[in-house]
Amino acid sequence: MKKQLAIFAxxxxxxxxxxxxxxxxxxxxxxxxxxEAAAVEAQPEAAPVxxxxxxxxxxxxxxxxxxxxxxxxxxxxxxxxxxxILGLAVSIERIITLNLATTNTKKLLGSIEDALSKxxxxxxxxxxxxxxxxxxxxxxxxxxxxxxxxxxxxxxxMSYGGVEMGRLERGLIWISLFIALGPMxxxxxxxxxxxxxxxxxxxAGDISPNIVAGGMKVALLTTVxxxxxxxxxxxxxxxxxxxxxxxxxxxxxxxxxxxxxxxKHKLVSK
Numbered sequence: 001m002k003k004q005l006a007i008f009a010x011x012x013x014x015x016x017x018x019x020x021x022x023x024x025x026x027x028x029x030x031x032x033x034x035x036e037a038a039a040v041e042a043q044p045e046a047a048p049v050x051x052x053x054x055x056x057x058x059x060x061x062x063x064x065x066x067x068x069x070x071x072x073x074x075x076x077x078x079x080x081x082x083x084x085i086l087g088l089a090v091s092i093e094r095i096i097t098l099n100l101a102t103t104n105t106k107k108l109l110g111s112i113e114d115a116l117s118k119x120x121x122x123x124x125x126x127x128x129x130x131x132x133x134x135x136x137x138x139x140x141x142x143x144x145x146x147x148x149x150x151x152x153x154x155x156x157x158m159s160y161g162g163v164e165m166g167r168l169e170r171g172l173i174w175i176s177l178f179i180a181l182g183p184m185x186x187x188x189x190x191x192x193x194x195x196x197x198x199x200x201x202x203x204a205g206d207i208s209p210n211i212v213a214g215g216m217k218v219a220l221l222t223t224v225x226x227x228x229x230x231x232x233x234x235x236x237x238x239x240x241x242x243x244x245x246x247x248x249x250x251x252x253x254x255x256x257x258x259x260x261x262x263x264k265h266k267l268v269s270k
Contacts, residue, residue, distance in 0.1 A: 186226015193219030
C-alpha cells in the first residue's frame, strides 16, 4: 500500500512538473512572439530599392565607352578610333624593335677585346656578327675596314651609324601624323556638331536646351576623343624619342671605344 502511494505521489509530482514546464514554455513562446511582433512593428519600413542606381553600379567601363562612342556619332568617332589603333600598333612595334636593339655595349666591347687578343680580327668579327643590334652592326663595318686605316674606320662607323639611326627612327613620322590627326578629327566633329545645333535652332525657331543638346553632345564627345588619342600617342612618341636618343649616344660612345681598342692592339694607327 505504501509503495502504491509512493508511486502515485511520484507520478503526481512528474505530472505537475510537466504541466508547469509546458505552461512556462507557452508563456515564454507568447512573450517571444509578442516581442518579435513589437520589434517588427517598431522597425521602419525598408526603403524601396532603386533599380536605376543598381543598374548604374553594374554598368561596366567598357559599356560606358561604348555608349559614349555611339552618342558621339560613329561617323565621327570611327576615324578617331582608327587613328588610335594605328598609332598604338606602330608605337608598340617600335617599342619592341628598340628594346630588341638595345645592347650591353660594355660587355660587347669586352668580348671584342678578348677575341682580338686570342683570335684576331676574324674572331672579333664572329662576335659582332652573332650579336644583335645596331651597335654590333656598326662594329662589324669598322672591323671589316681596319686595314684601310683609322680614318677609314671612323668614316665607315659614322656612315653606317647614320643608316642605323634612320632605321631606328622609322615609323615615328606616322605616330606624329596620328598625334596631329586625332585632335583635328575631334575638332572637325566639334564644328559639325555646332553646325548641327545651329541648324536645329534655325529649324525650330527657338533656343531650347533640348534642341541644342544633341549637336553639343556630338561636338564635345568628338573633341574629348580626339584629345585622348593625342595625349596617349604623344606619351608613347616621347618615350620612343628618348629611347632612340639613348641608343644613338651608346652607338657614338661605343664607336669611339672601338677605335681605341683597335689602336691599343696596333691594328690601326692614329
